[in-house]
Amino acid sequence: MARAATTADTFNAVAEPRRRQILDLLAGGERPVNDLVHLLGLAQPQVSKHLRVLREVGAVQVRGDGRQRLYRLNGHALKPIHDWVKNYERTWSERFDRLDAVLDELKQEEDDDGGGHE
């Protein structure tokens, strides 16, 4: 299968549970790699590999601070995922708009039946 475009790559990057965990940790603020290694209980090369994937799709950004490298979340790059859910949400919104109309009718019928006065 053809390699997907950049949008899909964000999905792939975020699909991996460990990388989602990294994003969760970074959601609390900027952290050095060592912190992540410690919190995830993984070997440093593994964490670095995950961070590289996340960096390539722009989900995280890095800056050097002396000898430390600090990673932070880049919410903007995660927008495709937000949009993805939005589309699903739209299907339900359309469905529920119809349901609103059905409910208005049911309410009207009930008022007509049970009201007793015209």
Add this chain to the structure above:
Amino acid sequence: MVAGTSSGTATVTLPADDQILITREFNAPRHLVYRAWTTPELVMRWWAADRGTMTIAEIDLRVGGAWRYVMTANGGFEVAFHGEYREIVPDERIVLTEVFEAMPEAEALDTVTFTGVDGRTRVQILVQHTSKQFRDAHINSGMELGLQKALDLLEEVAVSLS
């Protein structure tokens, strides 16, 4: 959690890797929302939204009873779902299994909760999948319909230009 949900928009959140939570408030009492949700003739009128025509709504509303919804989407293809009722508390809660027939291996467990709030009703649908992969595919199925709708519009425009 979702304070002051205005009617008009459904709110979708992903509480866990394998879950979808859909929330919406309706300006009608609980028993009417429940009736519209569980009566085939009424489901026929809303479930397909503007995306197609519903052809089948079978609801055997008892524990162990089966349900099946089929719609012909605007693009001409058929979209079908079915499942089984697991728990029924009238006007309050329905627990059911849900299978998208194009993806039969992904069976979800849905919990639909109806909560009364001052004559209004909040509906929450919690979709529990067995894996993140199936959860994601479920969300994508909505995308296909959306895409189909876009293609239909495109076709209309193209025809009007020809």
